[in-house]
Amino acid sequence: MNEHLDQMPSGFFRLSKDYFILSTNKTLLNILSYNQAELVGKFVHTIFSNSSSAFFQLHFYPLITEKNRVEELYIELKSKSGKIIPVLLYANSLHNGEMLCNVVPITKRNQYIDQLLEAKKIAEKRLTEKNELNAQLKLTLKRLEEKQEELLKVNLENHQYKKETKKELELAKKIQETTLTKAFDNHHLQIDSHYKASSELSGDIYGFYQINEYQYGIILLDVMGHGISSALITMSLETLFQRLITKGVATDLVIQELDNHLHSYFDNNEEAWHYCTAIYLFVDTENQTIEYINAGHPPALYVETSGQLKELQSSTPPLGSFKGIEFRTTKFTYTQGARILLYTDGVSEPLEHGHLSDILKAYTADSLKTLKDKLMESLEREGEEYYKNDDQCFILMDLK
Amino acid sequence: MAKSVLTRNNVTVKGEGEQPIIFASGFGFDQTVWSSVSNSFEQDFQIIQYDYVGFGDSDIAAYDQAKYSTLSGYVSDLLEIFDELKINNAIFVGHSIGSMIGILASTKRPELFSKLVLIGPSPYFLNEPPTYYGGFDKDDLDHLIDMMEKNYLEWVSNIAPTITNDPNRLDVTMDIEDRFYANNPTITRQFAEVIFFGDNRPFLPKVTVPSLIIQCSNDVFVPDSVAEYMKVNLPNATITYSNSIGHCPHLSHPEKTVKLIKEYINEQTKVPIEQVGMEHE
Known part of the structure; x- marks a missing residue:
């Protein structure tokens, strides 16, 4: 044993x-x-x-x-x-x-065991590293979620802000529209107008006033651009021209004052600089004359009952552009029954060249109302989409 | 909180007496290691036993690598058990690292302890020649930890069933083994590193609670030089040399261990604590 x-x-x-x-x-x-x-x-x-x-x-x-x-x-x-x-x-x-x-x-087997343990240690180390990375990732994810939440909050605030701003703009638009003078019709003149802002607020402004029994002032301005800044300027200009025209200030002085006003605004502020095109007509029904200045504005169209057409062309650069410009008036005699169309480029540009004068000539026998409807219909139907984003404004006037 | 401390450390309380006696096991053991010793105290004492987190029937989910990277995590757990059970003036019996946990806890809250019984305590395992001889070089301890790892499965399959040696609880055996397989190697290794490389020598002179050191013969973890060091540096310490061989007299010679503990407790109640004696068996 x-x-x-x-x-x-x-x-x-x-x-x-x-x-x-x-x-x-x-x-x-x-x-x-x-x-x-x-x-x-x-x-x-x-x-x-x-x-x-x-x-x-x-x-x-x-x-x-x-x-x-x-x-x-x-x-x-x-x-x-x-x-x-x-x-x-x-x-x-x-x-x-x-x-x-x-x-x-177990000498040989032990070598395997050692290798296995070594491999296990490495695997454990990797696992620890992985867990650390995972933890970091989780942290990053958490931060991301926090940021996202912040973003959602800001977005909501932004939405609220936009909603409030839109409401404000609508209110401002109403205020702007109330300053516009209303259509009128007497034994000397019939005037009507169309006014449509592109965005919420318009850069176009107009006014027509009876100065005394025989004299009338009609003005149309288009401040470059549109939106809040342009609209603010129109409001400022409106206050001024309303005061000047109703006092019967001379045609060239009205334009001169408006030009000065714009220059004084932007003298020290190039960034905010705006110019504006304008056309001012001074109508004297007693003498049947029209005195006008066109400062960079699209030509007004004058058509007689015979179909004879005349363009009241621009003779000077826009207001607020160059200093020291001398504004000169042009004067002509009109015939009874003649018709005048004033408009901004928001009206002329969407339509083909010459289209406005064609309509005007074609409808000389029709009423002012008919002509206005026809013009609006053309703008709606034929106007190119691209131009519809501009402010549209026109004034029609019948000289009786 | 209340429930979690007691379930976290699987605290069990038994016994007919009022004087609390708390048992803290050594490395790798759970409270069942005390069963043959603690039973002898049931009649006259309130017996408190518990498991370290990661061992026995503790709540393994409570294991926190940072908390248990030093002994202080284990010390605070012990103090929380005292507070939770509202006990003080307790007799503390610790084995090996368990005795160091008791020593550290007693320096923080001396009022909780009346006596410390320290079985095979070592404040530091490494040699620091020529002034300190802990019994091991760093290589030895590294190697020891490696050897534990290589025996890990064997350790689990033998020790784990003793945890549930109550036949009525066979149903949970599998579960505990699964948990051991899944979680314990890392915890065991970390605890081993805390124990083998931690230097608790600075705490010894701060101890005010009287203590008994039980030193076995041929305890490779506690060379005589370490026992000598403990005796010199631990105030109010009595040392007794047991002829039990090895590091675990409470397992190998429970009756003798019970006798030593009881003698000390009874002695202490008669003799003022100033006396620092030495007793050879």
């Missing part, structure tokens, strides 16, 4: 209950390069490295106490020369407290 024990391929040793080596087989002695006498009677820790000793006590002692057996314990033996031999240890305890231990060297 002992012979077989010695011939066993695994190492064997028997321990007392106090962990002293009682006997060994030859295989163990070969593995550790000890002889029998050197080990028997020695404390078991003799055949362990320092860390193995600690581990053996931490692990083996409680297990054998609790379970009476230990299986598949990985531990490292230390040979006489100090060589480390990794082994798997199996043990059980007997009734008298003695312990029988088997050790199987």
Whole structure:
């Protein structure tokens, strides 16, 4: 039996209950390069490295106490020369407290285990890195969501602001429209007009006034651009020309004052600079004369009952453009029943060239109302889309 | 909060007596390691046992890597258990790192402790020649931790079933094993690093609670030089040498361990605490 024990391929040793080596087989002695006498009677820790000793006590002692057996314990033996031999240890305890231990060297397998553990450590490190990245990502996502929420809030505020602004603009438009003079019809003159703002507010403005029994002033202006800034300027100009015209101020002075007014506005503020085209007609029904100045404005059309047409051309640059311009009036005598059309480029540009005069000539016999409807219908039907975004305004006048 | 402290550390309270006695296990063990010792105290004491987070039947979800990266996380858990149970003047019995946790806790809140029983305590495992000999070089400890890792599955399959050695609870065995497999290697490794590389020597002179050191023979974790160091640096300490071999006398020789603890407790009630004695068995 002992012979077989010695011939066993695994190492064997028997321990007392106090962990002293009682006997060994030859295989163990070969593995550790000890002889029998050197080990028997020695404390078991003799055949362990320092860390193995600690581990053996931490692990083996409680297990054998609790379970009476230990299986598949990985531990490292230390040979006489100090060589480390990794082994798997199996043990059980007997009734008298003695312990029988088997050790199987696993040098080659241990290399695999080491590699596996190394790979596991790397994988764990990667996992930690991944988790950190994930945490960062989550943080970024959270920040993004916060930003998004802020954005939604701002958007809502913006929407609210837009809604309020639109309401304000509509109100402003109403105010602008109330300043416009109303159509009138007496035994000297019949005047009617059409006014349509492109966006909420218009850069066009007009006015017609009876100065005294025989004299009338009719003015049409187009401030460059449209929208709030242009509309503000029209309001300012309106206050001025209304005052000047109704006082009967001379034609050239009316235009001169408006020009001065614009220059004084933008003298020190190039950024806000606006110019404006204007045409002013001073009608004297007693003498049947018309005095006018056209400052950069599209020509007004004058047509007689005979169909004879005359264009009241521009003779000077627009108001507010160049300083020191001398505005000269042009004067002519009109015939009874003649008709005049004043308009802004928002009306002429959408239509083909010459179309306005054609309509005017074609409808000389018809009433002013009919002509107005016809013009509006043309603008609606034939006007090119592109131009419909401009302010549209025209004035029709019958000289009786 | 109240419930979470007690479930977090799987705190169990038993016994007929009023004097509280609390048991703190060593590395890798849960409270069941005390069963053969604590049973002998049931008649006269209120027995409190608990598990460290990540071990035994604790709430593994409460494991916080940062909190438990030093011993202070374990110390604050212990103090919270005291507060939760509203106990003070307790006898504390700690094994190995458990005894260090008790020492640290007693320096923070001495009023909670009446006596410390320290089984195989070591304040520092590393050698710092020529003044301190802790028993290990850094390489030894690194290697020891590696060896634990290599034996991890074996450790789990043998130790885990002892946790639920109550046959009525066989149903939960699998669950606990699953949890061990899933979570514990990292926790075990971190705890091992906290224990093996932490230096708790500076705390020893601050201890005011009287203590008993039980030093076993051939305890590789606590060389005689460490026991000597403890005796010199721990105020009001009594040391007793047990002929139990190894690091876990409460497992291998429970009756003897019970006897030593009881003798000390009874001795202490008779003799003023100033006496620092030495007792060879």
